[in-house]
Amino acid sequence: MSKSDPEFLSKLSRESQAAEKLFIGNIATRLGRSAISPAPEHPFRGAPEFWTSYELGREEQIARFMGNWQAAGGFTERLATMSDLPGVIARILREQNAGSMIRQNLTELEQLGLEEQLPELRHAAWDGLDAEDSLRTAEQADAGIVLADFAVAYTGSIVVTSSTDKGRSVSLLPNILIAVIPADRMHTRLGEVMSRIASVPGEQFPAGVHFISGPSRSSDIENDLTIGVHGPGVAFALIVG
Amino acid sequence: MSKPQGSNVKERAKSALKDEFLIDAVKFTTEKLKNGKKAATEEHGNWEEWRERGRLIRAHTISHLDYYLSKFIENARAQGVHVHFAPEAKDAARIAIEIAKHRGAKSVVKSKSMVSEEVHINEAFEELGIESIESDLGEYIIQLANEPPSHIIIPAIHKNRYQIADLLSKEAGETLPPETKILAGFARRKLRDKFLEADIGLTGCNFGIAETGSVVIFENEGNARMVSTVPKTQITLMGMERLIPSWDDLEVMATLLPRSATGQKLTVYMSGITGPRREHDGDGPEEMHIIIVDNGRSLQLGDPEFQELLNCIRCGACLNACPVYRHIGGHSYPGTYSGPIGAVLTPALNKNTQEWHDVANASSLCGACYEACPVKIPLHDMLVYLRNRKVERGYTASGEKMAMKGFKMLMGSHKLFRKAVKAGQIGQKLLVRDGYIRSQIGPLKGWTAYRHIPALPKRSFREQWPGLSAEIEKSIQPMSGEMELRMEEIVQARRKGGGHA
Ligand code: SF4
Numbered sequence: 223m224s225k226s227d228p229e230f231l232s233k234l235s236r237e238s239q240a241a242e243k244l245f246i247g248n249i250a251t252r253l254g255r256s257a258i259s260p261a262p263e264h265p266f267r268g269a270p271e272f273w274t275s276y277e278l279g280r281e282e283q284i285a286r287f288m289g290n291w292q293a294a295g296g297f298t299e300r301l302a303t304m305s306d307l308p309g310v311i312a313r314i315l316r317e318q319n320a321g322s323m324i325r326q327n328l329t330e331l332e333q334l335g336l337e338e339q340l341p342e343l344r345h346a347a348w349d350g351l352d353a354e355d356s357l358r359t360a361e362q363a364d365a366g367i368v369l370a371d372f373a374v375a376y377t378g379s380i381v382v383t384s385s386t387d388k389g390r391s392v393s394l395l396p397n398i399l400i401a402v403i404p405a406d407r408m409h410t411r412l413g414e415v416m417s418r419i420a421s422v423p424g425e426q427f428p429a430g431v432h433f434i435s436g437p438s439r440s441s442d443i444e445n446d447l448t449i450g451v452h453g454p455g456v457a458f459a460l461i462v463g
Numbered sequence: 464m465s466k467p468q469g470s471n472v473k474e475r476a477k478s479a480l481k482d483e484f485l486i487d488a489v490k491f492t493t494e495k496l497k498n499g500k501k502a503a504t505e506e507h508g509n510w511e512e513w514r515e516r517g518r519l520i521r522a523h524t525i526s527h528l529d530y531y532l533s534k535f536i537e538n539a540r541a542q543g544v545h546v547h548f549a550p551e552a553k554d555a556a557r558i559a560i561e562i563a564k565h566r567g568a569k570s571v572v573k574s575k576s577m578v579s580e581e582v583h584i585n586e587a588f589e590e591l592g593i594e595s596i597e598s599d600l601g602e603y604i605i606q607l608a609n610e611p612p613s614h615i616i617i618p619a620i621h622k623n624r625y626q627i628a629d630l631l632s633k634e635a636g637e638t639l640p641p642e643t644k645i646l647a648g649f650a651r652r653k654l655r656d657k658f659l660e661a662d663i664g665l666t667g668c669n670f671g672i673a674e675t676g677s678v679v680i681f682e683n684e685g686n687a688r689m690v691s692t693v694p695k696t697q698i699t700l701m702g703m704e705r706l707i708p709s710w711d712d713l714e715v716m717a718t719l720l721p722r723s724a725t726g727q728k729l730t731v732y733m734s735g736i737t738g739p740r741r742e743h744d745g746d747g748p749e750e751m752h753i754i755i756v757d758n759g760r761s762l763q764l765g766d767p768e769f770q771e772l773l774n775c776i777r778c779g780a781c782l783n784a785c786p787v788y789r790h791i792g793g794h795s796y797p798g799t800y801s802g803p804i805g806a807v808l809t810p811a812l813n814k815n816t817q818e819w820h821d822v823a824n825a826s827s828l829c830g831a832c833y834e835a836c837p838v839k840i841p842l843h844d845m846l847v848y849l850r851n852r853k854v855e856r857g858y859t860a861s862g863e864k865m866a867m868k869g870f871k872m873l874m875g876s877h878k879l880f881r882k883a884v885k886a887g888q889i890g891q892k893l894l895v896r897d898g899y900i901r902s903q904i905g906p907l908k909g910w911t912a913y914r915h916i917p918a919l920p921k922r923s924f925r926e927q928w929p930g931l932s933a934e935i936e937k938s939i940q941p942m943s944g945e946m947e948l949r950m951e952e953i954v955q956a957r958r959k960g961g962g963h964a
Binding site for chain 2: 225226230231234235237238241242244245246248249250252253254255258259260261262264266267268269270272273290294348349350351352353356357361376377378379384385386389390391394411412413416417419420424427428429430431432433434435436437438439440441442443444445446448450451452453454
C-alpha cells in the first residue's frame with residue numbers, strides 16, 4: 223500500500239478543516255482579534271541591510287568556499303574546465319576504492335563519459351520512474367555524484383534540489399559524495415540562494431531542497447567529533463571554472 | 464522514562480550531582496559549545512544587529528501567528544500535505560497513531576523532535592506494538608538507556624563513552640570497545656537497516672516557511688534526511704509557533720541558530736521539505752502529514768510577560784550559559800525542556816502555578832541566558848515574573864515574599880548581590896544536617912544563586928563547595944544598565960499591582 227485510501231484521507235481532511243477553525247480562531251482571540259489578521263506589513267524581512275550589500279569577487283568566493291568545506295572535514299579541488307572532470311573523478315574513485323557509483327540523471331554528468339574512464343566500476347543513473355530499483359542501487363553504491371544547483375561561499379554549502387532525475391538519495395546514501403560545482407553557480411551569501419529558491423512557482427517547487435556543508439558528522443559521544451554518521455563520510459567539492 | 468529520583472528540582476539535582484561524570488561532561492561540553500558560539504559570532508561580526516533582526520522577525524511572526532499559520536497551512540495543503548491540529552499533547556499522539564494504524568505500520572523511525580518528547584510519541588507507538596526508533600545518535604543512546612534528553616542540542620550530554628559502549632553492546636549482542644568511531648559505526652549500520660525497513664518517518668521541524676508551506680530541518684548527521692527520504696509516509700510534528708514568513712527570513716535564522724547552538728556557520732544539512740514527493744520523483748515520502756501542536760503554547764499569546772517565549776528557536780545557548788544548568792544538568796529540571804528556557808517554558812506550557820515555585824527558583828537571575836539568546840528573550844525577567852505570580856497567588860512561604868521585597872535592593876546593586884551570595888555561602892554551612900540541606904534560613908532564602916546549589920552529601924558538599932561557589936560567583940556578570948533598568952521597571956509595575964493573570 224503506497225498511499226492511504228481516499229476515504230480515510232477525506233475523513234482526515236474533514237476533521238482537519240473543522241479543527242483548523244477552532245485552532246486558528248483561538249490564536250486570533252488570544253492575540254485580541256476577532257478574525258484572522260489580514261496580510262501584515264513585514265518591514266524586517268530577511269537579513270539586515272548592511273548584509274545584503276556584502277559581495278565577494280569570484281576568486282574570493284571560491285577561496286572562501288574551499289576553506290569552509292575543508293574546515294568542515296571535506297575535500298576540495300579546483301578544475302579549469304568540465305573536460306578536466308572525468309580524469310579527476312576517476313582518480314578520486316580509484317583512490318577511494320569505489321566499486322560502484324550512482325549519479326543524477328543529468329546531461330552534464332552523462333557527458334563526462336565515466337563509464338569509459340572507469341570500466342571496472344558499476345555505473346548507474348538515478349531514475350525516478352524506477353523508484354524501488356534506484357533506491358536499492360543508491361543504497362548499495364559506494365559513491366554518489368551530483369551537480370550542485372547552487373553553492374554559497376560564506377557558509378561553504380552546496381544546494382541540491384530533488385526531481386525525477388535528481389533523487390535525494392544520490393547525495394545521501396552512498397558513503398562518498400562528489401559534488402560538481404560550476405563556478406558561476408557560486409554565490410556569496412545564503413540570502414542570494416534563498417531568494418532564487420523562493421521565486422520558483424509552486425507547481426515547479428522541488429519537494430526537497432538540501433543545503434549540504436561537508437561530510438555527515440556527530441558530536442554526540444562525549445562531544446568527540448565523528449565523521450560519517452548517517453550521511454556520506456567522505457565529501458568532495460569539485461569547483462569547475 | 465527514568466529520571467533521577469526526587470520530586471522537586473532540589474532533590475533531582477541532589478541525585479544528579481552524585482554522578483561525577485555528569486558534572487564533568489556537562490561542564491566540559493557546555494564550555495566547548497559556549498566557546499564555539501563566541502568564536503563563531505565574533506568571526507561573523509555585527510552579532511547584535513543580527514540578534515535584533517532575529518528578534519524582530521520572530522516577534523513579528525508571533526504577533527501575526529494567525530495569519531502566518533493560515534498561510535503556511537494553505538501552501539502546505541496546495542503541495543499535497545495533510546495538515547492536522549493537536550490542541551493538546553494527547554491529540555498529537557492520537558492523530559499519529561491513527562495514521563500509523565491505517566498504514567498498518569510496524570515500525571517508525573524518528574529524527575530529533577523536542578515536540579515528540581512533549582507528547583510522548585514513542586510510548587504511544589510502543590503501546591500499540593509499533594517499534595519507534597530514534598535515529599539521531601544522541602537520541603538513540605538515551606532511548607536505549609530509557610532516559611529523556613538532558614540537553615536540547617546534545618541529548619546524551621550526561622553519558623560517557625563507557626556507559627554508551629555498555630548500552631550499544633547490549634544492542635549488538637557483543638562487547639564493543641568504548642571508542643567513538645566504533646560506537647558510531649555500529650549505530651550507523653544498525654540504524655541503516657531501520658531506515659530501510661521503516662513504514663513511517665517521523666521528524667520534528669525547526670521552521671515552517673509560511674510563503675511556501677515548507678518544513679525546514681537543521682541537522683548534522685543526515686538522519687533527518689534519511690527519515691524524510693526513505694519511508695513511504697512522513698509525519699512531521701511542528702510546534703505551532705515554529706513559523707517564519709519567508710525564505711529570506713530563513714537566512715537570518717540560519718545565521719543565528721547553528722552559530723548559537725554549536726558555533727557552526729551552518730549545520731551540515733539544512734533541508735527544506737515542501738510536500739510529499741512529486742509525481743515522478745523516485746524518493747521522498749509518498750504521503751506527508753504535518754501535525755501542528757499547541758499544547759499550552761497559545762496560553763502565552765496575548766500575555767505581555769510571556770508571549771516572547773514563543774520566539775525561542777531552541778538553540779540551547781541559554782543552557783550552555785547558565786551556571787545552574789552547568790552544575791546540575793538537564794535531568795534536574797522537570798519536563799521536556801531544561802535550563803533557563805525549560806525553567807520558564809515548562810510551567811508556562813503547563814500553567815502549573817505550583818510547579819513554578821520549584822523550577823523558577825532553579826536559576827540565578829544573573830542574566831547570562833538573556834545575553835546568550837540569539838533572539839533576545841528576556842528569560843531572567845520572566846523568572847522574576849514567575850516568582851512574582853507565585854507570590855501573588857500565595858503558593859509560597861512567607862520568607863520568599865520577604866525575599867521579593869528585598870529584590871529591588873539587591874538587584875539594583877551588583878556588589879550587594881555578590882555580598883549576599885557570600886552571606887548565603889556562610890548561611891549554608893549552618894544548614895547541612897545529615898548530609899543534606901534540611902531547611903533554608905539566612906539572608907537569601909528562596910531565590911538567590913546559592914539556593915540552586917543542590918543539597919549534597921556531607922563529604923561531597925565540603926569537598927565541592929569551594930569550587931562551586933567560586934564558579935558561580937565567577938559566572939555572575941555585572942548586569943548591563945539596560946537590564947537593570949528593565950528589572951527596575953518590573954518592580955515598579957509590580958508595585959502598582961500591574962499584573963496579567
Ligand atoms: S531561549 Fe533563546 S537561548 Fe534559550 S534555547 Fe531559546 S532561543 Fe536559544
